[in-house]
Amino acid sequence: MCENWDDDAPVVATVIPSFRRPGNNDEVWSGNTSNNDRPYYQRSKQYSRGRGNFRGNSREGRSDRRNGRAGDKCEELRVKCSFVGKIIGRAGAKIQELQSESGASIQVTQESNGETTLVKIFGNDSTISKAKELIEELTTDSIKIVHAKDLPQETVEKKQPILDWAKFMQECDEAEAAEWAKYPPIRKQFYKEHPEVMKMSESQVEKFREENNNIVVDRTFKTENSAPIPKPCPKFVHAFHEYPEILREIEKAGFETPSPIQAQAWPVLLSGEDLIGIAQTGTGKTLAFLLPAMIHLEGQNVSREDRGGPAVLIMAPTRELALQIDKEIKKYQYRGINSVCVYGGGNRKEQVAAVTRGVDIIIATPGRLNDFHESGIVNVKTVTYVVLDEADRMLDMGFEPQIRKVMYCIRPTRQTVMTSATWPLGVRRLAQSYMKDPIQVYVGSLDLAATHTVTQVIQVMEDNEDVKMDAVMEFVRNLGPDQKVIIFCGKKARADNLSTEFALSGIQCQAIHGDRDQCDREQALVDIANGTVQILVATDVASRGLDIDDITHVLNFDFPRNIEEYVHRVGRTGRAGKLGESISYFTRADWAQARELIKILEEADQFVPEEIYQMADRFDEMKKRKENDRARGGGSRGGRGGSSFGGMGRRW
Incomplete structure (x- = not known):
């Protein structure tokens, strides 16, 4: 000392x-x-x-x-x-x-x-x-x-005093409620039941739902004193008889009857309820939430000029899907409602200018939306109607933090819509966090399934790129003049190589993947849509959101890494009630997907090659052996416990 x-x-x-x-x-x-x-x-x-x-x-x-x-x-x-x-x-x-x-x-x-x-x-x-x-x-x-x-x-x-979290949270909730009380109340109820719907008995309602791809409707999270679930609307006029301008726009589009998801979703959304819509791709989910959004937007107490920001926010996982939704909105002219699509890779300066000029509906990818929100360009406090489109895909792509950051800043009394092709745990968690007593509408089954308007062909072949290349070259040379195909590859480099091979062989095509400039991606979609080219080579960036009605074929040059992406790729054809065909090259390297693929094919009543059953059985045997080895403490045993198919020393 x-x-x-x-x-x-x-x-x-x-x-x-x-x-x-x-x-x-x-x-x-x-x-x-x-x-x-x-x-x-x-x-x-x-x-x-x-x-x-x-x-x-x-x-x-x-x-x-x-x-x-x-x-x-x-x-x-x-x-x-x-x-x-x-x-x-x-x-x-x-x-x-x-x-x-x-x-x-x-x-x-x-x-x-x-x-x-x-x-x-x-x-x-x-x-x-x-x-x-x-x-x-x-x-x-x-x-x-x-x-x-x-x-x-x-x-x-002396120790620090213990923080009273209950009191702190109560004060936080009170402060938040006081802040939102400054904003005008939200109008949500815009539905008046049509007399014909009113007369439908419970048995008629159940029969309609069963005949229309087995529509199942229920409250997602059971609560007491919930309002009755609205009956479906078999005709357009049943949902929009109070809105003749909407009916005229539907007539211009040439639709005859609502799709199953639309028939049940429209009365739910027009009644002001939160909705979770689960249906296969190409079943009309976009229009199911768009038309009620327009009515909701126009029906608020504050005029669009005085609102100070957008009333409708739609989040989508990819640029292509965001642009497709924007395109759908522009098809239906309703009282001058305007929309802006903001996404990464687009011209930021132009997007900022479009937003600052005034906008009613914003369609955005989560990353760019978060950028605009934190920069003060987009004021989400004026939003009263939120759509999370393809929520399962957004979670798969890691967008949950951006979604939560934006949703926290939107008033809690909003109306929320969530669409998804599947119903995984992450989507349920998101629904529980941001939705109030939602009604879940799913068409078909909650089990993963491919659309039944597509013929699914599985071609088992060697895991050799030359073999695949010969097969795809033969396929494209036999395409008819009115046929179009999307060829899916697992990697961006593979997509570039394949499109280059086509070009060197004198075959016109376009390519789309994440490394291409946005202008090139948009031009590729325009060219396949208007028929300039018959072939679009793509990665999974195009497996969702592409709504091109006349795609006749989907070809999986590389089988996808998970069965969900397979279902979405298949859904790029056979749209709007048309028939389509999907062709998948399946090799020994894909054997881990065999069991799930069998379920998809059998559910749609498609042919399953015997080799697929054999691969599934052998993969299950391999997993069982590895589990037994771990249980004995021996780990994996050389080639027989390896991860590759060839390591087992057996031929399929």
Whole structure:
């Protein structure tokens, strides 16, 4: 201990972990180390202070710097551990600066009681005074300097008060409610049941639902006192008899009857309920939420001019899907409602200009929306109707943090719609977080299934690119003049290689994947849609959201990594009630997908090659053997327990 302890020495009454010098557990960190004593990252420099240079590597020099020079006084401070780091600084830079300015030697010791750490200052009266003054200035904004004799022991040992989280959350909720109370109330009820629907008996309703792809409707999270679920609307006029302008737009589009998801979703959404719509791709989910969104937007108490921001927000996982939704909105002219599509890869300046001019509906990918929201370009507090389209895909792509960040800033009384092709746990969690007593409408089954208007052909072949290339070349050369195909590849490089091979063979095609410029991606979609080319080579960026009615074939050059993507790829054809065909090249490398593929094919009453059954059985056997090996503690056994099909030493 110091011989010159002064009871009036100031104590900084506040913790950070204690610091040791690397390589010596008994020494303290003072910042004044010899070149060899310093951490390795400081040895290249020579440090000096006002009282002379460091003394090289001598033991005497090290002792002098740790304990001060002979005749130096010593004063001690007790510093709250949370401020030790500020005194030391990064790599000891701050403590060296303090020593240089004051001329004193400052040492942070290992003596800590969990709340405070002991700091020693060596020097004469003036240097010690200067060092204490500098330390006080460094911590004066947040701490108070007291004297050692005035600091009771119980003060040091006193614990922080326990935070009352229940009270804190209550105050937070009250503040949030007060903030949202400044905004006008939301109108949600726009539905008046048509007399013909009103006359439908329960048995007629059940019969209609069963005959229309087995529509199943229920409250997702069972609660008491929930309102009755609206009956379906078999005709367009049943849903929109109060909105003749909407009916005229539907007539222009040439639709005859609502799709199953539309028939049940429209009365639910027009009644102001939150909705979860689960249906296969190409079943009309987009129109199911768009038309009620337009009616909701126009029916609010505040005029569009006075609102100060968009009323409808639609989030989509990919640029292509976002652009497709925007295209659908522009097909239906209703009272001058305008929309803007914002997405990464597009011209940001143009998108900002379009938003700032005034917009009613924003369609956005989560990343670009988050960018605009944090930049203050988009004011989501005016949003009253939210759609999370293809929610399962957005979660698969890792967009959940961006979604949650934006949803937190939208008023909690909004109307929320979520669409999905599947119903995984992540989508349920999202629904539980952001929806209020939602009604779930699913068409067909919650089990994964491919559309039944597509003939699914599985071609089992060698895992050899030349073999695949010969097969795809033969296929495209036999395409009829009115046929179009999307060829899916597993990698961007494969898509580029395949499109290059087509071009070198004199076959016109377009390619689309994540590395292509946005203008090229958009041009590729235009060319396949208007018939400029018959072939579109794509990665899974095109497996959802492409709504091109006359795609006759889908060809999986590479089988997808999961069965969900297979279902979505197949859904790019056979749309709007038309027939289509999908062809998939299946190799030994794809055997892990065989069992799930069998389920999809059998559900749609499609032919399953015998080799697929064999692959599924052998993959199951391999998994069982690996589980048995792990249970015995033996791990995997060489080639038989390997991850590749060939490692089993068996031919399929």
